[in-house]
Amino acid sequence: MNPAPARRKARIALRLLAVALLGCVTWSAQADDAALQQLLTDYLRSQTAAEGEVDISVTMPAIAMPACKNPRPFLPGRNPRVAGNITVGVQCPGDRPATRYFQARVNVIADYYVAARDLMPGDVIGMADIRREQGDLSRLPGNVATRPEALVGMSASRRVAAGRALSESMVHAPVAIKRGELVRVVAVGPGFSITTEGKALNAAPLGGDVRVSTQEGSIVIGRSTNENTVTITR
Missing domain, CATH: 2.30.30.760 (SH3 type barrels.)
Incomplete structure (x- = not known):
């Protein structure tokens, strides 16, 4: 009996088994990445204070990373603004690497307020002096006014041209x-x-x-x- 065909069949079977196992590992890694991506998306949504339509996109690395068994999302830095292009981290206790970072984009479509007329320093602001608009807050100053209560009754700190977005740093108590x-x-x-x-x-x-x-x-x-x-x- 010629053992060559048997050995060839055995090698083919081993190759097929290796491909199958590799496929399972790849699928598992992709599933872990998808779950982590959803976790980070939900976390960023919970950290978004502004009211409005929130669109979040978390970019995962092209190469699958090792599974993170007990992921703990966090925002690097001190009181970061959750809008625009940001970095979000996740701690993986006991895994390697133990801390991982991902890039994300957070768009927040919400109401904000602009000057309805030219405001001069010392002008006390009333409802007729402001106008509500809607847009992506990630493209506006971090302390843009999203509530009229933050403006009405306050005094303008500087000249503000009509149509310019109003931030809380532009006003002070009269x-x-x-x-x-x-x-x-x-x-x-x-x-x-x-x-x-x-x-x-x-x-x-x-x-x-x-x-x-x-x-x-x-x-x-x-x-x-x-x-x-x-x-x-x-």
Whole structure:
């Protein structure tokens, strides 16, 4: 009996088995990558604070990585903004590599606000001064205003052209007391109330701290309670 055909059949069978095993490993790795990609997508969606339509795309490496048995997603850096092109990490305790990083794109289509007219420094903003628009927040400043409450009643810090997106850094609480103006100083405590006048040594918004030089020559610190009153509580 010629053993050659038998050996050839055995080699072919081994090759077919190897191909099958390789196919199983590749499929398993692809399945693990798909599960990890979905996990990272869900994690990024949970970290997106803005309301609106969120589209997330996580790029997986071209070569399948070893399985991550207990994946723990995280965002590198301190309080990163979850919008635009970002990096997302995953910790794989006990596996190699133990920490892996992936690139992702997060688009957030939501409402934001722009100036409805030219705003000048010191202008107090009302609803008629802002206009709602919708767009991709990842292409706008990180602190773009998405709620009217962040703008209405505030004072413009600088000139803002009509149509420009408004960010919370462009506004501040309106000044209630100006530096150098005369103010009424009210000191209140258990069973007493004393009123005098003085000069404000610093500007302050409503509720802000004010240093006042009183008529008696002393310097006191109180809180602005309206446009010309500083209250000291004892």
